[in-house]
Amino acid sequence: MDADPSELTRSRLDAEAHATLDRVVRHGRTRRRSSRTIIIAAAVVATLMAVSAISSLLREGNLTGSVIALCFFGPLVLIAIGRLRTQRQSGRFRFINAIVMTRAVRPPADSWVHLAPTRRLGWSTIVAFAWFSLGATAVFIAGFGQLFGVFPKQNEDAGSIELVIAGVLALAAACVGWWVTWLMYSRNARSETVGRRLSGLALGRNGVAVHVPGRDLEVPWTSITSVETKVLDLSRDSSVPMIVISYRVDEGRPDGVQYVPIDTLDVPPDAAFTALRWYWSNPTARTELGRVEARRRLEAWRRAALRAPANG
Helix, strand or coil: CCCCHHHHHCCCCCHHHHHHHHHHHHHHHHHHHHHHHHHHHHHHHHHHHHHHHHHHHHHCCCHHHHHHHHHHHHHHHHHHHHHHCCCCCCCCCEEEEHHHHCCCCCCCCCCEEEEEEECCCCHHHHHHHHHHHHHHHHHHHHHHHHHCCCCCCCCCCCCHHHHHHHHHHHHHHHHHHHHHHHHHHHHHHHHHCCCCCCCEEEECCCEEEEEECCEEEEEEHHHEEEEEEEEEEEECCEEEEEEEEEECCCCCCCCEEEEEEHHHECCCHHHHHHHHHHHHHCHHHHHHCCCHHHHHHHHHHHHHHHHCHHHC
């Protein structure tokens, strides 16, 4: 067994890889700080526009238009509130039986694993998507209700084709919205509810498992070809720091790539990356995974990451 495992966090692992991780995390935080003012301004503008549009539509007697405006601007405000919420990643690795992460169709590769669980999503984001989905469902019902004469037409100039197009678009938006809402709810439920499959990044003696709503992947350590970090730029003011796991699939097929958003994990980013890269780089050390020795090492990395300025 090596000496103090916390010393491995910086001194014995690839310094360049950790420097890259620091830049990735800082880059994401800088983007979030720089966009806070924009988010607050957007929330205020959306609120004012919502009040103005809904008041005007109600005076005109356009109930459908009022619902559309409310279900468009309302979720935007809630999402903005959720984006302003920041929470430090300080959670612990969980030592669990791997069977609780599977659908029990086949036994997992490892009996016991160390799980870096996903963080719970804020209530405002889930409510925002549910609100949007409910509004889209209401618009779909109203559109086809007007088409078949169940409800009076809100706009006498609207023909059957316009109502059908509006109804189909609303139905598509509702289906996507409810699906995303269910995925987000499932992610929170899987993190806290007894009897639900837990989600997150799990390390076992034989391999790595990624279990999130909509994605279940198990990769043997021997198939992993690299563990790196990078930033995915979604827009000018939005980016997502990622841990990137590349792995071999089958002969003749291109290598697979699994992205793990750093901000979705509850453990400190440096501790998660250290654990993943260390055990990938040190095959002989993997024998301690699933045992108390690995729990101590992971906890030491977590404490070291919390003490580091980059994670403060």
